[in-house]
Amino acid sequence: MPTPHPRGLARVWQARGMPRALIAAAVVAAAACGDNLSGADADILDRLNALPGVSAVQASTDLQGYSFFELRFSQPVDHDAGGGPTFEQTVSLLHRETSQPLVVFTTGYWDYYRDTPTELARLLGANQISIEHRYFGDSRPEPADWSKLTIAQMAADEHAIISALRTVYEGAFVTTGGSKGGMTAVYHRRFYPDDVDATVPYVAPLSLGAPDARYAPFVDTLGPPACRQAVRDVATEMLANRRAALVARATAQAASEGHAYTRIALGPAVESAIVSLEWAFWQYHGVDACDGVPVVAASDDALWSFLDEISPPSDSDDEQIAAFEAYYYQAYAQLGYPDAGAAYLDAHLVYTDADYDGGLPTAVPAYDDGAAMRDIDDWVQQEGSRLLFVYGEWDPWTGGKFSLGQAADSLLLTQPQGTHGARITRLSDADADAAMEKLTAWTGIALASSRARSRELDLDLLSRPALREPRVPPAMQRMLRARARIVR
Numbered sequence: 001m002p003t004p005h006p007r008g009l010a011r012v013w014q015a016r017g018m019p020r021a022l023i024a025a026a027v028v029a030a031a032a033c034g035d036n037l038s039g040a041d042a043d044i045l046d047r048l049n050a051l052p053g054v055s056a057v058q059a060s061t062d063l064q065g066y067s068f069f070e071l072r073f074s075q076p077v078d079h080d081a082g083g084g085p086t087f088e089q090t091v092s093l094l095h096r097e098t099s100q101p102l103v104v105f106t107t108g109y110w111d112y113y114r115d116t117p118t119e120l121a122r123l124l125g126a127n128q129i130s131i132e133h134r135y136f137g138d139s140r141p142e143p144a145d146w147s148k149l150t151i152a153q154m155a156a157d158e159h160a161i162i163s164a165l166r167t168v169y170e171g172a173f174v175t176t177g178g179s180k181g182g183m184t185a186v187y188h189r190r191f192y193p194d195d196v197d198a199t200v201p202y203v204a205p206l207s208l209g210a211p212d213a214r215y216a217p218f219v220d221t222l223g224p225p226a227c228r229q230a231v232r233d234v235a236t237e238m239l240a241n242r243r244a245a246l247v248a249r250a251t252a253q254a255a256s257e258g259h260a261y262t263r264i265a266l267g268p269a270v271e272s273a274i275v276s277l278e279w280a281f282w283q284y285h286g287v288d289a290c291d292g293v294p295v296v297a298a299s300d301d302a303l304w305s306f307l308d309e310i311s312p313p314s315d316s317d318d319e320q321i322a323a324f325e326a327y328y329y330q331a332y333a334q335l336g337y338p339d340a341g342a343a344y345l346d347a348h349l350v351y352t353d354a355d356y357d358g359g360l361p362t363a364v365p366a367y368d369d370g371a372a373m374r375d376i377d378d379w380v381q382q383e384g385s386r387l388l389f390v391y392g393e394w395d396p397w398t399g400g401k402f403s404l405g406q407a408a409d410s411l412l413l414t415q416p417q418g419t420h421g422a423r424i425t426r427l428s429d430a431d432a433d434a435a436m437e438k439l440t441a442w443t444g445i446a447l448a449s450s451r452a453r454s455r456e457l458d459l460d461l462l463s464r465p466a467l468r469e470p471r472v473p474p475a476m477q478r479m480l481r482a483r484a485r486i487v488r
Contacts, residue, residue: 041098044168045069048093051164061094061115062464068115069093073164075134077141077148079156087141089157090132094121101126101171101443104162104196106188108180109470110137110323116467119423120176120200123436124445127169131158133184135326146329146362151372154184155191162195172443178202178469179397179420180327183335186387186402190379198386198442203420205400206377207336210367215338218399222282227290232344235277237296238303239348245300246270250313259317263358264475268351269316272478273307275342275349279396279477280311286394286419316475324473325361331476333365334372338400340477356479381405388438390427392418411438 041047044067048056053074061068071091078084092114103121105113111132121128132139134157135149162173173196175185182204189199208214222228238246250270254261261269281289289310294302307313314320331337380387384407391398391414404412413431415422424435436447 041095044095044098047168051167054164056093059115063094063115063117066094066096066115066117069095071129073157073161075157075160077145079153079160085141087134087139089134089139089161090137091161092130094128096125096127098127098168099170100124101445102165102169102173103128104158104173104175104185105130106133106158106175106177106181106184107131107136107470108133108177108182108184109327110139112467112470116464118176119425120174120439123424123439123447124174124443126171126174126443126445129161129165131161133180133326135329136323140326144361146365149326149329149333151184151187151334151376152191155188158184158188159192159195162192172197172445174198174200174439174443176200176202177204179204180470182389186380187376189384189387190376193383193385198388198438200388200390200424200439201402202390203392203395203397203422204389204402205338205397206373206402207338207400208370208373208377210332210336210370211339212336212400213339215396215399216341216343219279219282219341219396222394222396223287224290227287227293228278230290230293230295231278231281233296234294234298234303234306235274235342235345236348238274238277238307239271239345242300242303243270243350246274246304246307246313249300249304249308253308253314254317257314259314260319261317263318263321264316264356264473266313268355268478269313269475271349271351272316272356272474273311273313275345276340276474276477277307277311278342279340280471280474282394282396283420284471285310286392287417311474313474315471316473320473321359321475324470324476325359327472328360328476328479329362329365332360332367334368336367336370336373338396340396353479356475359473359476359479377403380407383407385409386438386442387411388435389413390422390424390435391415392420392422394418395420395422409438411435 045056045058048054054071056069056071059068059070071093072088073091074086075089076084076086090111092111094115094117101124103118103126105118105128107113107130111130113130117128134154175188175196177185182201185199185201186204247267247270250266294306380402387407387410389402389412391401393414394417404410411434413427413435415426424432440447
């Protein structure tokens with residue numbers, strides 16, 4: 001593994017409040033990293049390819065102690081109908097030892113993690129698979145029968161994958177995922193509660209309506225009041241007085257960077273980015289970014305830079321819309337969505353709902369009136385067990401957090417002032433230690449102190465480019481918000 005640059009290490013650990021003496025020790029530890037060591041059992045590739053309906057190839061990775069494999073699982077389009085069409089589902093495998101736990105990570109979208117270990121896999125020293133959600137990325141039937149994009153069908157996909165890998169791996173199995181991936185992990189447990197030993201969903205919302213009215217008042221409580229108002233003021237300024245200047249800059253960016261806007265036009269893309277600014281600010285950046293909010297009198301360039309960093313209009317270009325179109329379908333059909341607020345901008349909107357119709361891959365599906373999500377909620381509260389939910393206090397999606405109810409042997413923990421990037425190792429010391437105790441009990445892996453372990457885990461990944469987790473295009477948020485106004 002390439003040695004991280006000492007200045008880069010220092011910046012990371014200074015930002016996290018690490019004492020200077022520990023920074024020096026961390027740099028020395030990172031410099032000691034050597035070449036990648038193969039952790040694969042001698043016959044692991046043969047064993048993977050011997051699984052029915054599975055093809056596997058070994059790929060390169062610079063991650064120490066792991067071998068990396070790319071798998072394709074043949075799955076029925078409809079698990080309830082035998083002999084029907086099939087498709088291939090992408091799964092990435094980080095292999096360490098068959099005797100160690102297997103972390104089953106559901107992305108909820110395409111397989112963007114590949115050979116990057118999740119926090120949970122690093123904590124447990126575990127093997128890991130990353131499962132691409134059906135109908136996303138390369139895991140889509142052709143032609144696509146959209147009626148088979150349901151939470152039950154995806155749960156059956158995951159059940160088939162876990163069942164196959166149970167014949168290879170001997171340790172505990174733990175499902176996990178962040179945001180929509182965390183939701184997907186819970187859905188799987190509801191349909192197949194005995195498949196795994198535990199489930200750790202990160203920042204997973206449960207929307208009980210289309211729209212779910214719980215979110216808007218929750219957004220009104222996020223962050224320090226002065227910072228919240230500053231974000232709202234600059235968003236209002238952008239729509240009321242700077243629209244033309246921001247559209248001009250988005251147009252220039254599209255020409256220079258090759259963004260196409262044929263599904264959602266550029267004008268609506270810019271407007272939706274501004275409408276989503278407050279939500280995106282608290283979801284992805286949070287209180288640490290408050291000092292960077294420009295004043296209302298700032299230049300057009302300053303406002304554009306802020307918008308492009310926090311809620312980029314380019315997130316609604318054709319490529320991003322195509323990547324998320326399956327999510328649009330799911331949100332309308334079963335998952336529901338938030339009433340995201342930002343009513344203070346309504347007077348400045350110029351585009352209509354019809355300007356956002358290009359986001360869906362098919363006709364708008366009929367909503368199930370919340371039946372699927374109420375069923376999930378009932379299962380968690382009445383029958384759930386061995387669940388560890390992690391949330392960020394100031395993440396807008398926490399407005400739709402799960403409730404444990406009577407769930408057995410379970411925890412729901414919140415990172416103070418946390419964003420959508422909440423992690424176990426960023427919890428308070430007491431909560432992190434409580435989470436570690438649960439993980440040890442569920443997996444049999446004794447875990448070290450959370451703070452010390454956090455520093456050790458992060459060092460291995462400092463030399464890698466940071467993952468950019470999926471960000472729902474602002475145009476999608478605007479479409480859902482428009483539908484929320486209709487329902488009201």
